[in-house]
Amino acid sequence: MSVKILIVDDHPLVLEGLKSLLADCEGILVAGTASNAIEAIAFLKTNEVDIAFLDISLPDISGIELCKKIKEQFPSVKTLALSTFNERSYVSRMIQNGASGYLIKSSGKEEILEAIRQVQAGGYFMNVNFDQASSPAPSKTIPFLTRREKEVLLLIAEGLTNPQIAEQLFVSVTTVNTHRQNLLMKFEVSNTASLIKLAAGLGLI
Amino acid sequence: MSVKILIVDDHPLVLEGLKSLLADCEGILVAGTASNAIEAIAFLKTNEVDIAFLDISLPDISGIELCKKIKEQFPSVKTLALSTFNERSYVSRMIQNGASGYLIKSSGKEEILEAIRQVQAGGYFMNVNFDQASSPAPSKTIPFLTRREKEVLLLIAEGLTNPQIAEQLFVSVTTVNTHRQNLLMKFEVSNTASLIKLAAGLGLI
DNA sequence: AGAAATATCCTCTAAAAGCATGATTTTTCA
DNA sequence: TGAAAAATCATGCTTTTAGAGGATATTTCT
Structure with missing residues (x-):
């Protein structure tokens, strides 16, 4: 039985990239893709999905919100945040909203596969190479604002x-x-x- | 004779995406990829390239600087800026530095192919759908700063x-x-x- | 119902930023 | 080598921020 994956990202290039990266991996099936939150929710209503890759910046609502919604409506779906190096600070919010981990988009194939394995096994995955070619800031968490x-x-x-x-x-x-x-x-x-x-x-x- | 293309982007996903998108197009050959400016320059020194796709945000120097360098050292190489919707404002700088156009990363396959055709023919290409699902701001150009x-x-x-x-x-x-x-x-x-x-x-x- | 969090208001002081006008020196580049 | 651009400095004035201290409503949630 393959792990069924939904990819949500508004960049066709990222969709294509992930799809082609995952296409030739056994045990992994890209069940569908969505380019915004509405599409993603719609897809989940009619399809069985194990893991959803969520881009953090989406055209309609943020990946963070989407993550929350998915967890509410489809608790069995595990979610993985997809972030660019600029958006790492969002990640803690994602985790708070039930995400099982995050991948930065500059991750290599091995990391992505490892993430899928970890998450499918019920674990968490985080990129560890935090402060390489990116913000030297210690990636603060977002303060709670009223x-x-x-x-x-x-x-x-x-x-x-x-x-x-x-x-x-x-x-x-x-x-x-x-x-x-x-x-x-x-x-x-x-x-x-x-x-x-x-x-x-x-x-x- | 195929159009030889170099893709410069620090996100493997984008590299993969573009590669897989262009792989099955006749007349187009992805000659190589680079994930930073150094690699890109090195590649150009030893390979013949017609068009270079340049991501605007690179780990070492910006795509804008890279574009300038390429134009100085390899005037025959045409360059196409790859930008996310957030970075559109950079585009005019790219053009000033000799780029033949730009593609936003959310472009579809047809647009990308059209861009290649246009640029190869000596023309320019720009995405026209400027203000759709992105910043409502009139996408200002970056003022020239000393x-x-x-x-x-x-x-x-x-x-x-x-x-x-x-x-x-x-x-x-x-x-x-x-x-x-x-x-x-x-x-x-x-x-x-x-x-x-x-x-x-x-x-x- | 009551505690905790949030939102509202006040006064006062000092520091910083914004705005205008003008001027001199140094760099850059055609 | 000259003109243009950039960097430097000054003075005076008004508005805005930053910081401290305190106070009272209003929500929110247990």
């Missing part, structure tokens, strides 16, 4: 000043400022530049 | 204040401030938050 903090962060990123944000959100400037201070605290930075850089790196804005 | 401005931008992104940057660069605070103002002007923004967000989106930091 609804309001996210809103404020977004508006800051859009270039609004505190007074403008206050107007937008119908609150006082001091409130906005408090949220701002909390953001700086949670991200452990001391100014807007660092805040936005980090948030951008984490894909939050 | 050496010093890039340095300052980087230090700002690292969270340094003007006085700290001045100390780092052994110049006065007013100088740093001037560079900062110029950055804001060139990016057409009015504060650090927007600046960093834009710069991060363009992959500059």
Whole structure:
């Protein structure tokens, strides 16, 4: 019995690459592919799948959200995050949402096969070569942000000043400022530049 | 006579994808692949290549720089930029550096073949479906930054204040401030938050 | 119902950033 | 070698941020 795999990625090249990489491996069957979350969910409703490879950046909803949905609706499907070296920081979120591991897209064939084996056996898989040709940052986890903090962060990123944000959100400037201070605290930075850089790196804005 | 192609990308998946996509096309031969700029240059020194597909984000130097180098050392090699939807803004730089066009990685097989045909015929190729499932921003071009401005931008992104940057660069605070103002002007923004967000989106930091 | 988390508001101070205007020196390159 | 571009510095002013300290509603969840 082959391991049935669903690949979800919006880049045909990645789909093709993974498919061709897995095609000639015995015991592995690429059951289908999807280029967005809707397609992925639809496919899972009508097909049996063992492992789903989820790209983290999808056109409709993020792979993180998709992972959550899949785990809710199809708990038996194991998920593997597919991330580029830029998106590693997402990975912890994925794991929190039930993913069985992640692969960076620069993984070689052996790593991919190893990941499938591990996950199919009920284990976890993570690329270990963390800080090679990529961000030297210790890949921080995303701080937990409240609804309001996210809103404020977004508006800051859009270039609004505190007074403008206050107007937008119908609150006082001091409130906005408090949220701002909390953001700086949670991200452990001391100014807007660092805040936005980090948030951008984490894909939050 | 087949069109000889070199693919330069640090993601094995993309390499595989392109290779398998082009493998069964007559008149096209994937002469080789490289996962970084050094390998690419080395390959070109010893092999004949018609078209080089260049990923924009490479581990050593950017595809943009690589494009320039290739054009200098191997003027007969035509280059095609490979970009993800996030990196479109780089494209104009590529073109300025002599690229014959660009492909977004979400291109389908037909588009890729069409691109090869066009470029081989001495023409240019650009994906036209610009603003579909991607950034709603009008995909700005990267403003031309001077050496010093890039340095300052980087230090700002690292969270340094003007006085700290001045100390780092052994110049006065007013100088740093001037560079900062110029950055804001060139990016057409009015504060650090927007600046960093834009710069991060363009992959500059 | 009650604790905990979240959101809201306040004052005050100092530091930093943003904006305008102008000028000199150094590099770069045609 | 000259013109253009880049880098340097200055002054003065306004707005915004950063930081500290505290306070009161409002949700949320057990």
